Amino acid sequence: MKPSWRPAAPGLSDALLAAALRAQDEGVLIARQIRGGEGLEIIFANETLCAMCGRTAAALRGHGPGLLHADRGDIAKIKRWRRLAQPGRPLGGEGHLLRKDGSTLHTAWSFSVIPTARGRAAHVVATYRDTTEKRRLQEALMHAQRLDAVGRLAGGVAHDFNNLLSVINGYCQILAGQAAGQPQILREVEEIHQAGRKAAALTRQLLAFGRRQPLKVRVVNPNRFIRSQADILTRLLDHHGRLELDLNPAVGQVRIDPAQFQQVLLNLTLNARDALRRNGRVVITTSRRHVRSGHNRRFTDNQPGDYVCVSVRDNGTGMSASTQEKLFEPFFTTKPEGKGTGLGLSLVHGVVQQSGGFITVKSDLGKGSTFEIMLPETRLAESPADRRSGIDPLPSTRGHEAVILVEENDVVRKMVTGILTADGYQVLAAKTSDAVLREARRLKRPAKLLITNLTGRHDALARTLHRAMPSLRVLSTTSRENAVALGWMKKNRWAHLPKPYALSDLLKAVRELLDA
Secondary structure, three states, X not given: OOOOOOOOOOOOOHHHHHHHHHOOOOEEEEEEEOOOOOOEEEEEEOHHHHHHHOXXXXXXXXXXXXXXXXXXXXXXXXXXXXXOOOOOOOEEEEEEEEOOOOOEEEEEEEEEEEEOOOOOEEEEEEEEEEOHHHHHHHHHHHHHHHHHHHHHHHHHHHHHHHHHHHHHHHHHHHHHHHOOOOHHHHHHHHHHHHHHHHHHHHHHHXXXXXXXXXXXXXXXXXXXXXXXXXXXXXXXXXXXXXXXXXXXXOOOEEEEOHHHHHHHHHHHHHHHHHHOOOOEEEEEEEEEEEEOOOOOOOOOOOOOEEEEEEEEEEOOOOOOHHHHHHOOXXXXXXXXXXXXXXXXXXXXXXXXXXXOOEEEEEEEOOOEEEXXXXXXXXXXXXXXXXXOOOOOOOOOOOOOOEEEEEOOOHHHHHHHHHHHHHOOOEEEEEOOHHHHHHHHHHOOOOOOEEEEOOOOOHHHHHHHHHHHOOOOEEEEOOOOOOXXXXXXXXXXXXXXXXOOOOHHHHHHHHHHHHHO
16 A cells, blocks of 8 residues: 555656655654644654754654744744644744754754645645855854944044044154153153053054054064063963963964954954963963865865964863853943953954954853964065054144145144144135135135045045146055045155044155145
């Protein structure tokens, strides 16, 4: 007698139908309706489903589909559907399939009725499609979108702070010149200026996190850089544990912003310190890695090439899998209220990505955590160190040209106008490009330089003024990456000086551009 669950199919044998089901790349099971329990009993499972759940077909026979579902709510949904199930009305859903070893994988599943010749719903066929990778990519996209939203917020906040810091640091330079003969006042002004420079570094971190400002990249030897940070990292650990370095002398150079990468090491060391227990240890290692072509099948994988791997490993409390999934999300923290902002590892993630690298974490509860940073190796020679410190004196450039300044911030506009005027320039300052065009006739001679935040409509202003004054130069206070392209001007007639800039740097940049 032929099985009652097989529909009429002239010319097809049971063996051929079974072979067709086994050949499917989706998991397939057939269950018959029974009284009691879940109401379904598995009578067939193909090889794909067996591989997905880690069980044999024999082990599945006689059990209900509930053996495969991690979420009990799915079983309740299937039970309700089965009572009213009709041909042509399948039940679909998504959830975690439970493997024999206790692990899970995400699947999209569908249950359909197999009617008998009399139309009775005696059997059910179910299919399972592995969507684990698709779900991971969706979560990665959502994570990237959240980072982008917070990055936009950070960029807006940093823009406003840069205006304030330009004023603070600028007037510090003016006061330093006036207090040259008063050591006590000069020291206090220098303290304010130093705090302003630290604040400027913080805004650069926010912009780097949002990938809205280029890092001040230099070619650095990672081993030498890590050794130079060993003292401060050791003091950071204090009595919580000891710092160990295991640096491979064969690693090459990397291109990073030293100030930003210092923050990366500080943040990772701080997180490690908070997780340490008795006899705590933090180990920083460097090694060479090579990613071969074909091993980067997904868009999110490392590009082929040579990398320097910097890892920060601790023997602390470790993290659960759920914590690791959210670790780099903005404002996510496991620390008590008031003990952490949840931005530290987000900033780390942003800096590493903007440096062209990747960061991963491996952790086990009770065994500790390891953060691995992969940075592209470069064959370029190491850049000389920047030893600049203190307040630079304001230079006297003895300017005489006419300069147009477009600056929306009233305090910044007043300060820059004052310092340029004091140095001999004739300055036309306005808040908007429209105001500049209305007042340009006040100039007694053609302007030689336009200073502006070169975004949006300011590009049209630059073009209009350049047509009227062909010798005009442009100094953009926007970073090179965010500015409108000035391909229509000769290269020696424009330059960038992003905020927050020092007034000494502004005066030098103005003079160099005019003399070019």
